[in-house]
Amino acid sequence: MRQARRAAETALGIWLLAGAGAAAAGAAWLPLSLPPRTESTWVLRDARVNGLPMQVLELRSQLSADELLAYFKRDWRRYGGSVAPLESEQGPWRKLTLQQDPLQLVVQVEKDGSGGSRALLSQMNYRDAQRDYVPRNLPVLTPLQVTQVSETRDGPRRSQLVQLGGEASFEIIQQRLRQHWSRAGWRAVFDRAAPGQRQWLASFDKGTSSVDIVLTQAGPREPLALTLNLLEGEP
Template identity: 80%
Template sequence: MLRDARVNGLPVQVLELRSELPTEELLAYFKRDWRRYSSVAPLETEQQHWRKLTLQQGPVQVVVQIERDGRSGGSRALLSQMNFRDVQRDYIPRDLPSLAPLHVTQVSDTRDGPKRSRLVQMGGDASFEITQQRLRQYWSRAGWRAVFERSANEQRQWLASFDRGPASVDIVLTQAGPREPLALTINLLEVEP
């Protein structure tokens, strides 16, 4: 369950459901139930093994994705709600190092009690070694202590963790080959006062 999250500045809530009903019956249930909220029928699509219904009501979009649950014989569903009215326009974190020419592809902010997680994914054409050096220097100069670091240069992969008090940051930097784009994931965990 994901209650308080933002993905690229968009407020999102996700709930997982398990049902004894087969996929078709659960899909029919949501179609009937959602008629109370809109005169327009939800959009129905299929993607691989997921059946999906999407309903837009004002600035709120509700989506249910349903698949067969092989373990129980019933179905499993993900119900998500997005509120476009409360979108945050400046969702790209300003407290990251300058890593041009990499660009942010996704930012996910979540809360779990007092813990806040900001997961930033970046990609682009840049030097693996220079990006690794910039990241190491940035976190060290900002007062973070390196607690874990592992490189696999033959695979062009670098894993690192830094901490500062109750906050920590985990970094995964990968590159499939010398001429391939970089993929960078930074996960910042903080405890809110």
């Protein structure tokens, strides 16, 4: 369950920062190069967020934010095109965007407090975007609305992280979720409510499929937040 929560936070953060990323099979990604004194970690290798294919790298660099942005301005010239990268700012992040149809490259950079910088480097494939990206096996959870669906693949393992929110009864949504998977023959492997809090953590499985659930509400009159992590295939 801890992994599901971390995945939810990561996916939400990327969506808020990048403004947009189910596995992008066959996506023709641009080759990316990195500046010196810079380390990278994959956040999303081949994924979809709300139907949009996306790759995301997290960068940790000894270069300053100015140096890092200057590097990508120079490096992206190799892709050609008549449109120069567009610079913008979003809170503490400085953003550089290049449109290379059907792909869009985005790097978002901020200072790290020690003279270096950190960044998110992403590219998105708009030609391969899917409209019907909400999983069809979800229970009816009206009036909650789906706010984000992030899909990734790791070999035969497929993960769909679904986030929902809205005004609804904590108890009714909890009951619907329990009944939906129990009636479909899924086994409850974890079911725990935090004492004195409106928080419920649960996990169900069936064969090689499983679902992790995080349901929270700050107070009786506050909106609900629901995260479902649907996994299919052998781990």
